[in-house]
Amino acid sequence: MNKSINLKKRPVGTPTLSDFEFVESDVNPSISDGQLLLEAKYISVDPYLRGRMSDAKSYVPPFKLDEPISSGVVAEVIETKNDKFKKGDFVSGLLQWKEKQISTGEGLQKIDKSKAPLSAYLGIVGMTGLTAFLGLHEIGKPKKGETLVVSGAAGAVGSVVGQIGKILGLNVIGIAGTDEKIDMLKSEFGFDHGINYKTTKDMKAAIKEAAPNGVDIYFDNVGGPISDAVLFNINQFARIIICGAISVYNKTEIPMAVAVQPFLVKNSALMQGFIVSNYADKFPVAMKQLATWLGEGKLKYKETVVEGFENTPQAFLDMMDGKNKGKMIVKV
Amino acid sequence: MNKSINLKKRPVGTPTLSDFEFVESDVNPSISDGQLLLEAKYISVDPYLRGRMSDAKSYVPPFKLDEPISSGVVAEVIETKNDKFKKGDFVSGLLQWKEKQISTGEGLQKIDKSKAPLSAYLGIVGMTGLTAFLGLHEIGKPKKGETLVVSGAAGAVGSVVGQIGKILGLNVIGIAGTDEKIDMLKSEFGFDHGINYKTTKDMKAAIKEAAPNGVDIYFDNVGGPISDAVLFNINQFARIIICGAISVYNKTEIPMAVAVQPFLVKNSALMQGFIVSNYADKFPVAMKQLATWLGEGKLKYKETVVEGFENTPQAFLDMMDGKNKGKMIVKV
Numbered sequence: 001m002n003k004s005i006n007l008k009k010r011p012v013g014t015p016t017l018s019d020f021e022f023v024e025s026d027v028n029p030s031i032s033d034g035q036l037l038l039e040a041k042y043i044s045v046d047p048y049l050r051g052r053m054s055d056a057k058s059y060v061p062p063f064k065l066d067e068p069i070s071s072g073v074v075a076e077v078i079e080t081k082n083d084k085f086k087k088g089d090f091v092s093g094l095l096q097w098k099e100k101q102i103s104t105g106e107g108l109q110k111i112d113k114s115k116a117p118l119s120a121y122l123g124i125v126g127m128t129g130l131t132a133f134l135g136l137h138e139i140g141k142p143k144k145g146e147t148l149v150v151s152g153a154a155g156a157v158g159s160v161v162g163q164i165g166k167i168l169g170l171n172v173i174g175i176a177g178t179d180e181k182i183d184m185l186k187s188e189f190g191f192d193h194g195i196n197y198k199t200t201k202d203m204k205a206a207i208k209e210a211a212p213n214g215v216d217i218y219f220d221n222v223g224g225p226i227s228d229a230v231l232f233n234i235n236q237f238a239r240i241i242i243c244g245a246i247s248v249y250n251k252t253e254i255p256m257a258v259a260v261q262p263f264l265v266k267n268s269a270l271m272q273g274f275i276v277s278n279y280a281d282k283f284p285v286a287m288k289q290l291a292t293w294l295g296e297g298k299l300k301y302k303e304t305v306v307e308g309f310e311n312t313p314q315a316f317l318d319m320m321d322g323k324n325k326g327k328m329i330v331k332v
Numbered sequence: 333m334n335k336s337i338n339l340k341k342r343p344v345g346t347p348t349l350s351d352f353e354f355v356e357s358d359v360n361p362s363i364s365d366g367q368l369l370l371e372a373k374y375i376s377v378d379p380y381l382r383g384r385m386s387d388a389k390s391y392v393p394p395f396k397l398d399e400p401i402s403s404g405v406v407a408e409v410i411e412t413k414n415d416k417f418k419k420g421d422f423v424s425g426l427l428q429w430k431e432k433q434i435s436t437g438e439g440l441q442k443i444d445k446s447k448a449p450l451s452a453y454l455g456i457v458g459m460t461g462l463t464a465f466l467g468l469h470e471i472g473k474p475k476k477g478e479t480l481v482v483s484g485a486a487g488a489v490g491s492v493v494g495q496i497g498k499i500l501g502l503n504v505i506g507i508a509g510t511d512e513k514i515d516m517l518k519s520e521f522g523f524d525h526g527i528n529y530k531t532t533k534d535m536k537a538a539i540k541e542a543a544p545n546g547v548d549i550y551f552d553n554v555g556g557p558i559s560d561a562v563l564f565n566i567n568q569f570a571r572i573i574i575c576g577a578i579s580v581y582n583k584t585e586i587p588m589a590v591a592v593q594p595f596l597v598k599n600s601a602l603m604q605g606f607i608v609s610n611y612a613d614k615f616p617v618a619m620k621q622l623a624t625w626l627g628e629g630k631l632k633y634k635e636t637v638v639e640g641f642e643n644t645p646q647a648f649l650d651m652m653d654g655k656n657k658g659k660m661i662v663k664v
Contacts (some may be wrong), residue, residue: 064650162536223593242596254590256588259560259588261555261589263605264603265606266383266605268606270603270604271604276602
């Protein structure tokens with residue numbers, strides 16, 4: 001049977017396995033002219049999916065109840081009645097959590113297995129890399145010698161942001177939640193400093209110590225008290241990229257924080273929400289640069305690969321809980 | 333005797349008269365070659381001065397204790413040994429709170445009494461107008477038909493922001509603290525809607541009612557709960573100009589607020605601190621436009637003029653307490 005994973009109910013607070021439901025259907029749906037039959041190979045689980053599970057107003061519409069969840073997926077074309085794709089092609093795109101599914105090919109990108117491993121097209125040369133590259137460049141506008149702080153630094157996006165920061169000649173400080181992650185940031189990804197927010201009592205002071213000249217760019221993946229502590233250390237004309245707020249996604253009450261307005265006005269600083277899809281016109285240039293750096297060995301990436309389609313919901317929960325290192329991916 | 337007003341001690345929380353001290357000195361200081369002797373005519377009291385009275389890190393250095401406070405002042409040249417200025421010239425610039433003072437002329441602008449009243453050079457065709465015009469244009473990037481919310485709308489900057497918004501074809505909503513101010517916003521300054529935050533129980537709902545299509549631009553002079561309420565109503569790609577945070581300037585504890593990060597990321601919105609002095613290269617163009625609009629009768633302005641140099645500290649306290657309508661000015 002062909003399995004799919006539906007959203008059964010909207011999570012309240014932290015999602016649980018009971019919010020998901022496995023549904024079975026025909027093994028081989030039949031395709032019409034212009035269509036493709038795809039078999040999922042790799043599925044990406046990402047923090048932003050939590051937002052789509054709620055029905056609050058957001059930049060992407062909420063998932064519908066009792067319908068399959070969708071996210072970034074790498075799939076193989078196993079049948080085709082569309083001239084643009086042939087059997088055996090690999091594609092990536094926003095697809096459903098289904099073992100097999102029909103597509104018109106719209107919005108899918110053919111990907112080249114020989115240039116990078118298939119799973120990398122969900123990460124370093126896919127949305128993850130693009131988010132890091134474009135967020136840092138378009139809002140952060142980095143200049144050599146400046147200081148960059150990255151929260152969620154051991155996550156998929158964060159680890160790439162820090163590496164690009166080093167390529168551009170920045171002083172890079174990563175914030176993460178275990179000593180093992182901090183070691184990895186410094187030894188594998190070349191970060192200058194790492195701060196374990198779970199064992200550090202005074203984050204404000206720790207950031208000041210790592211950034212004695214102040215913080216020029218803050219790439220924020222988490223929000224919450226970590227971001228409050230960074231605020232106290234920003235410089236004149238600081239740029240803060242709000243890429244995510246994973247610390248509050250599961251909150252059921254409206255989260256409070258240190259008021260940012262006095263810091264922004266005192267420092268003529270900028271804070272901007274970043275959604276990679278708004279920068280689609282810049283994808284080709286950015287992907288080329290990322291592929292070049294990857295080929296030159298200047299960019300490394302981590303994946304946490306979970307095996308088995310049936311483990312996709314658990315992989316999502318683990319990712320929300322910070323159990324991944326780098327990009328969390330399900331190998332179908 | 334020639335009087336000056338010194339900062340005697342740094343205010344804790346709300347400033348009081350005892351934080352200021354009157355000091356007397358020689359009636360006519362003697363001037364050297366290249367210098368001018370100035371007599372103050374009008375003194376501007378502004379919210380940002382509160383920040384300079386503290387010794388916290390800010391965009392302008394703190395005032396020194398036991399030295400005169402300085403702010404925008406219009407003065408007359410009563411003696412000159414500087415070829416660029418003649419006796420009887422009027423100038424505006426950042427000057428000390430002194431009845432008479434010596435200047436080298438540096439940083440002073442000659443002003444033309446025939447084009448606008450002297451006091452207007454501290455307001456509508458001075459820093460106030462420039463702050464409104466440049467904040468709205470440089471960060472707000474207004475487009476005809478968009479919705480603009482202004483807090484502190486009956487204040488000096490706010491009332492100009494709203495009027496420029498109307499000239500540019502925006503739907504303009506002003507927030508202020510008395511019904512009298514709300515009436516003035518609508519009847520005199522042409523705002524489309526006014527909200528009295530002191531008598532409105534549900535600010536979030538009131539803003540939604542006045543802005544059924546959501547808020548595209550928020551010109552924020554106040555911070556605090558008013559700004560929290562606006563956040564819930566922002567649109568995709570909203571721009572928030574943080575021009576001031578008068579609601580927190582007197583706070584002694586770090587103020588908390590609704591966390592802005594989730595709103596910014598959901599809406600790809602931007603929030604930026606605005607300090608007019610960073611845009612000095614745009615002053616000539618902006619002043620020309622403001623003067624043109626003023627001449628055409630498209631811009632009106634309000635002043636609250638307090639008479640007497642000795643009332644300057646009280647005028648500052650009253651302005652911090654919202655007792656002014658429009659620009660608060662002391663006539664020396």
